[in-house]
Amino acid sequence: MIDASLIADENAARRPELDRDYETLGERLARRGLDIDTLTARAMAFGVAVPSWGVGTGGTRFARFPGPGEPRNVFDKLDDCGVIHQLTAATPTVSLHIPWDRASPADLSAKADQLGLGFDAMNSNTFQDSPGQPLSYKFGSLSHTDRAVREQAVAHNIDCIEIGRAIGSKALTIWIGDGSNFPGQSHFVRQFDRYLDSARAIYAALPDDWKLFTEHKMYEPAFYSTVVQDWGTNYLIARELGDKAHCLVDLGHHAPNVNIEMIVARLIRFGKLAGFHFNDSKYGDDDLDAGSIDPYRLFLVFNELVDAEGTPGFAPAYMIDQSHNVTDPIESLIASATEVQRAFVQALLVDRAALSAHQEANDALMATTTLKVGFRTDVEPILAMARLRKSAAVDPIAAYRRSGYRTRIATERPAITGTGGGIV
Numbered sequence: 001m002i003d004a005s006l007i008a009d010e011n012a013a014r015r016p017e018l019d020r021d022y023e024t025l026g027e028r029l030a031r032r033g034l035d036i037d038t039l040t041a042r043a044m045a046f047g048v049a050v051p052s053w054g055v056g057t058g059g060t061r062f063a064r065f066p067g068p069g070e071p072r073n074v075f076d077k078l079d080d081c082g083v084i085h086q087l088t089a090a091t092p093t094v095s096l097h098i099p100w101d102r103a104s105p106a107d108l109s110a111k112a113d114q115l116g117l118g119f120d121a122m123n124s125n126t127f128q129d130s131p132g133q134p135l136s137y138k139f140g141s142l143s144h145t146d147r148a149v150r151e152q153a154v155a156h157n158i159d160c161i162e163i164g165r166a167i168g169s170k171a172l173t174i175w176i177g178d179g180s181n182f183p184g185q186s187h188f189v190r191q192f193d194r195y196l197d198s199a200r201a202i203y204a205a206l207p208d209d210w211k212l213f214t215e216h217k218m219y220e221p222a223f224y225s226t227v228v229q230d231w232g233t234n235y236l237i238a239r240e241l242g243d244k245a246h247c248l249v250d251l252g253h254h255a256p257n258v259n260i261e262m263i264v265a266r267l268i269r270f271g272k273l274a275g276f277h278f279n280d281s282k283y284g285d286d287d288l289d290a291g292s293i294d295p296y297r298l299f300l301v302f303n304e305l306v307d308a309e310g311t312p313g314f315a316p317a318y319m320i321d322q323s324h325n326v327t328d329p330i331e332s333l334i335a336s337a338t339e340v341q342r343a344f345v346q347a348l349l350v351d352r353a354a355l356s357a358h359q360e361a362n363d364a365l366m367a368t369t370t371l372k373v374g375f376r377t378d379v380e381p382i383l384a385m386a387r388l389r390k391s392a393a394v395d396p397i398a399a400y401r402r403s404g405y406r407t408r409i410a411t412e413r414p415a416i417t418g419t420g421g422g423i424v
């Protein structure tokens with residue numbers, strides 16, 4: 001972890017400016033009837049999970065260019081996640097991917113305790129073959145034509161539940177690569193029925209207090225059809241399985257220009273929103289940093305989430321899911337967690353009574369202007385004060401760079417070269 005006195009020194013130097021900015025913003029918000037300290041308390045309570053796979057340098061199918069100090073195993077990954085949380089106070093949990101992060105549950109729990117972290121949803125992986133695995137997923141997993149392959153994939157998911165149970169997780173996220181590359185290759189109806197059968201077997205193994213998150217994605221790795229291709233199919237799955245099944249929305253898994261905030265509203269309305277994999281995209285499942293391409297869209301998603309606060313049973317899970325190809329992954333995750341938190345706080349600023357009145361009166365211009373007031377407000381002083389009040393860093397990237405953490409771990413973790421492609 002980073003020396004606490006370094007963070008304290010950094011914060012002391014930035015404090016006078018922050019205090020002035022916070023006071024000015026507080027005055028402006030008070031004119032709108034908003035109490036800045038209440039908003040800061042909301043920011044302090046906000047958390048988004050970090051994906052264990054995000055702290056290693058990502059890659060495309062063409063190449064991967066690893067940086068210095070790449071994590072060697074799940075324990076190194078947890079160390080990096082601990083640093084992100086120490087500096088942001090916004091990432092209290094980690095989402096594991098099995099078998100990438102397979103380790104003794106007791107050791108995982110001990111390490112997480114030491115770092116002050118918890119575990120978020122477990123992610124199963126039947127989109128790759130793992131060493132020693134008897135049957136291949138080349139032609140699918142939960143929807144495979146061969147019952148034995150389907151049973152192997154179901155057993156893997158149940159194994160993920162068991163690991164998750166031992167480390168305090170409360171949800172399983174399933175994303176499959178199943179689909180087809182050619183028209184006619186697969187029978188759409190029979191393939192989906194096989195998927196549902198397998199998903200039912202996994203659902204039956206869920207502990208009472210667990211949730212099942214299914215994640216849709218339009219295409220890739222299958223390029224003609226995908227079994228769980230959109231939120232409609234995802235909703236059908238959740239409805240078929242039962243109350244513990246919900247639909248996960250990965251922001252990068254839709255066609256360009258799709259109105260994702262509206263999908264979110266629909267899923268909330270029918271009690272089926274699981275939560276998110278936050279990232280940003282320009283063309284496809286680009287896995288770019290959250291808020292880096294279209295921060296307004298992220299804000300509009302949070303506008304729906306804040307609007308739904310208080311709905312019974314509404315508790316969406318927030319996770320990041322990104323591939324960091326050209327940045328230090330720790331820096332990208334710090335920046336992304338902050339962007340997600342920023343969109344949340346900006347959405348809290350929307351005058352909902354006024355918005356609702358403009359909607360009822362069909363005053364389109366005033367409705368959209370009222371909404372945009374939140375997005376136009378620079379809430380950085382609130383985010384920085386939230387971090388300061390939780391002993392994190394006022395400027396987390398600056399503190400991280402000054403700490404020399406990357407250089408230090410690079411001496412402990414051997415350099416690796418990256419030639420092949422791959423998503424992690």
Ligand code: LRH
Nearest residue numbers: 123175215250277285321
């Ligand atoms: C699939 C996906 C899914 C996987 C992760 C590595 O594109 O978004 O969530 O688990 O990437």
Ligand code: MN
Nearest residue numbers: 215250277321
């Ligand atoms: Mn995802």
Ligand code: MN
Nearest residue numbers: 250252253285
């Ligand atoms: Mn994805």
